[in-house]
Amino acid sequence: MDSVRCVGLYKTYKQGDQIIIGLDGVNLEVEQEGFACLQSPSGAGKTTLLNAMGGLDRPDGGEVYVAGKRIDNLSKGQLAEMRLHNIGFVFQAYNLIPVLTAMENVEFVMQLQGVPASERAMRAREALNEVGLEGLENRRPAKMSGGQQQRVAVARAIASRPAIVLADEPTANLDSSSARHLMELFAKINETRGTTFVIATHDEMAMSYAKRLIRMRDGKIVEDQLQET
């Protein structure tokens, strides 16, 4: 079964008085346990596609299925519920809630999901260990480096056990060793937990970790190939 499936996605948006075509008939299926990179020059649609897959934004046309359920016609509240249970996000920056500690940030989604406190703490600790942040549980985001913050976001994304993790330019603000470290972490989690990853990036290094590489131009998928890692 597919983790996420897009059928004929179409999306335009306005920039000034220009109408930009963000997605122009995109069909895409990402299989379970997949590890895909979306590549395109900026403005060619990868973030728009990622947002549509994650239920952050509704397409103007076409259908989106997450874990077999159609999501493009859900209400705002239903979309939030869907994201809560199915999707993990790692953004380029501004990933964490500033007033919560690392541990609390990881627990945040589980708390909304209603996971009991003891299990929550256990899973959060486990996830933080997995991303190599032992001992930083009680730090607030302002006291952590960019790489550390991204890893907290990853820990949050995996601790809540989503079907799919969507990452938008996760390495863009990191130095190259932190970036490599993060991609290795993604690959390891994909391997050990079987979590599906879709990563939008234009970082060649990041792309080298992907099992599948999808290239976009002007809102269309122009290339979709598997690659050896």
Add this chain to the structure above:
Amino acid sequence: MTATAGIVFRLAWRNLWRNYRRTAIVLAAIVAGIWAMIFMIAFTRGMIESMVSDGIRSIPGHVQIHHPDFRNDPTVDNLMPSPGGELAAALGGEDVVAWSSRVRVPAVISSERGSRGVTLLGIDPVAEVPISFVADDIVEGRHLENERDRGLILGRRLLERIETDVGKRVVVMTQGTDNEVVDRGFRVVGVFESEIASTEEAFAFAGRAALQDLLAIGDQVSEIAVLGKNRREAEQLHRRLAETANAEVEVLPWYELNSYLGTTMRTMDGFVIVWIVVIFLALSFGFVNTLVMAVFERVREIGLMMALGMKPRTILAQIIAESLLLLAIGLAVGNILAWATIHLLSDGIDFSFVGEGLEIMGAASVLKPSLGIKDVLLSTAIVLGLGFVASLSPAIRASRYHPVAAITKE
């Protein structure tokens, strides 16, 4: 649900202290407002409380019974028999703390050096003790010993006006039955003082039987003053006595006997609410301003929380929780400060430099603030209720953010 409530509360609390300077200023404003609100209410309540209790002591009683024409024509022509039978039984009821029947006539009291018109009351000094003010306030000489006592008690100011003294004789002139002017010499045996200075000039007290004797009215009386358990139960007491009494007498509660007092009490409740709302409105501009700023500068964070699956409803709840938390802290501190202020001033604030002005209002010159739990609850409820309404607009705005637009906002 409880887990969500937990995270909502935690976020609200931590966000509050993020911009501590701003929170501190708003909090200071709220505390000042609440302090003023509670203090002013307690102060006004205290003043009205003293007005009403003084007023009731000078009426006196919670309920009075008269001949139906007595209030329009307060003379010996409108008397009623001493209470007997059913009325006497009703006055023995459990809700009656004390009652006293009195003779009340206009009179002129003359010494060799002057004369003044007063209201002369013939009382039974023993029955009168719990009801009227005289017993406590005798500052010189003695109180009347019993209703047959032939002495006279005058107020300090009257005593000075007509230049007489304890132990001296004065002449009491009044109208007996058949419009005969009757007069008799009385010895001044005691002097009373009152917080309301005009009372000292307006009233004089004699033994009831002595006065009945002078007026030749047998055992008839002018009024029956009835003291109930407290003034709030006056309505029931009045109803019960009115049902028992026959049509030949008029039974009235204190708030009709002195309609200024009754109205003041009622107006007071309106004032309390108006004052709470005014203070809140004055606060609300700064308060809403702060919320708007807080929401505005947290756009991206709110977008992030939404992206992670927090429902718009929960976002709304979080902003409202933050605002109510802020108000609750302000309310708590403001109330504590107000309470402390009131406690410090529990001996009363001396306003005797405007004492004669307060007297026009019917108030004593030393005013003691009195804080009622009802007013505290009322102000808390109104402030939190209006606070909820005021925070709705920024909260709704926040809950309508679009996650993508919010996150990518610079």
Add this chain to the structure above:
Amino acid sequence: MSITLRLAWRNLWRQPRRTWLTAGAMVFSNVLLIFLIALQLGTYQAMIDNTLSAFSGHLQVQQAGYKEKQRIRQVVPRIRDVAEDLRSGLGLNSIAARGEAFTLASSESRTYGVLIIGVEPEFEPRASRIPSLVSEGRFLDNPDAPEIVVGDILALNLKAQIGDELTILGSARDGSFAAAVVNIVGIFDSGVDELDRSLAQMPLEFFQETFAMEGAGHAVVINAPSLFEVEAVAEKAKSLLPGGQNLVVHDWNDLQPGLRQAIQADLIGSWFMYGILVILVMFSVLNTQLMSVLERTREFGIVMSLGLSSGRLGRLVLLETVLIGLIGLTLGVALGGIATSWFEAHGFTYPGMEEMASQFNIPDRFYPDLNAISLFAGPTVVFVGSVLAAMYPMARLHWLQPVQAMRSA
């Protein structure tokens, strides 16, 4: 328009909602202050006018000590001459001589203690309002007729009507027994219960005869053309009094000490309320301006490194506050003025007003008095308070270090 002014104005509208909320706090307080102060002025005026003009007047000439003891022998000798001298000396007609005596008055069926005032029928109507408030019958017109006008409550109590006879019993000036039979020719309704219940007036010459006054009286009532001239008139009146008779001039505050104190007592409560309103506005301004300075730290750092002095930045912040303050002042005065003038025209009342009004001798509708003071006093204080509140955010600019400021987020 100077560049600083233009900059300040633009800065305000970077956050229009915040500017409006801050100005809104000022407008709210200003409207409230204008209305309440106007209401107070109107009410106090009515209290003073009604209480003083009904009977006691602005000033009274009495023998020293009479006010306290009110003994019949504490007199102003040859009182009509004294009054006449004052009238010509002061150039005022609103001056009248009076005698006062506590008596027992009996009608056919009732007897009450009454304060009898001997008045000059010719001059009393110019000195007090009681003559003009005769609601039944007429006022006195003959200086020595055995006639009397009584208050309406007293008439009711005495069960007496126009044309009935009253028997007056009391003590004369020399301590002898004084008695007279008089005709009720009028009944007045002053609206002040205390006067209506206990006061009666008879012609002064008849009064002097009855109470063996030998041409003396107890008080000369003087009304100044307005409250503001009372002091000057009092000074002049003092110089016109005959010497060696121990006479004094009491002003209305001596005669009705409760009145001024009632106003003062009310003012204490009001000042407290007004003070709180102004303080709350000041907090609001402090918060807004502090936030606006803090969020521009970086911007300020840049312009400072370009050579702008912190003094000029301070003036900018001050100017911004002044501009918000002016918006609050203008809108507040406009809205407050409009709302208050509506009430000035239509009056204002609330449930229970009637009982309150009779306690304080005021009409049972309030008419706020909108004038320069009531219109501008509150808003000016709010404006000055707002500018003062901006001092702290301004002071912070002086501690600003350009390099640090530029680095701050």
